[in-house]
Amino acid sequence: MGVDWIRMRPRPGVSRARLAALADAQAAAFAASGHWYEGEFDHLLTEPGPGSTELAGQVEIDRGPDSGRRVMLVTLNPALPAEWRLAAYRSHLPDELPGLLDGWRSHLDRVRGGAHRAYLRAWYRYATSWRLALEWSELRARALAARDRTNAWATRPELVEVRERILAVPVPVVSPAPHWGADPPPPDPPPPPDPPGHEAAVALARAWNHRVPRGQRVYVTRPPGFGAYLDEALGSPDLADVLDWMDRARAEGYGLFLDW
Structure with missing residues (x-):
């Protein structure tokens, strides 16, 4: 079983602060699960804090067609910094998705323009x-x-x-x-x-x-x-597909639920 993002919206009446806390707790639960790719993030892993999967009960998860994508299509693409890719292993609330997506796209454009070659x-x-x-x-x-x-x-x-x-x-x-x-x-x-x-x-x-x-x-x-190596990462059709899918989710007011 893989690790996926699935489109979701918060349930009515759940506060933004509670959702954010539950998303953090879910991220800690995922970190404790050890669903990592060997070698990719070994230099960044720390001891996770207390975890919880309670977020699943506070959001409405879309199970319809085209509702999900594999997380690894982003998190294993080396055109993005490893720290960003590791941090992506979490649920993203609807109001977080625009900034996340814009930051990734902006970075990829800079890399295409020749930036960050030392890293x-x-x-x-x-x-x-x-x-x-x-x-x-x-x-x-x-x-x-x-x-x-x-x-x-x-x-x-x-x-x-x-x-x-x-x-x-x-x-x-x-x-x-x-x-x-x-x-x-x-x-x-x-x-x-x-x-x-x-x-x-x-x-x-x-x-x-x-x-x-x-x-x-x-x-x-x-x-x-x-x-x-870099051309393959930047030109990945899988990465392009995930980013376009995230764009559509953003336009429709969805966030992303981490499912594993």
């Missing part, structure tokens, strides 16, 4: 190095386990040679995640001895996969260059 490059380094470290860790774990195997495939000299080359390379250091507004972004850490670049890592993973059974394969992803 975006730092995020790109973090995201791609985190993915490489994750995939390389899995590959090294498979290679290490193969040392103790007696299967025919695990003892072939050509596999042993690739296995030892993999184990000789440490897990790469993850570049620090930038914090929005930090100027300048944190520098990259010094690389470990003989770190695998993406090309070398992809080549070794491919050599491993050619020599092991299907169930032992590990895929190391070759990331796009920074320009292609």
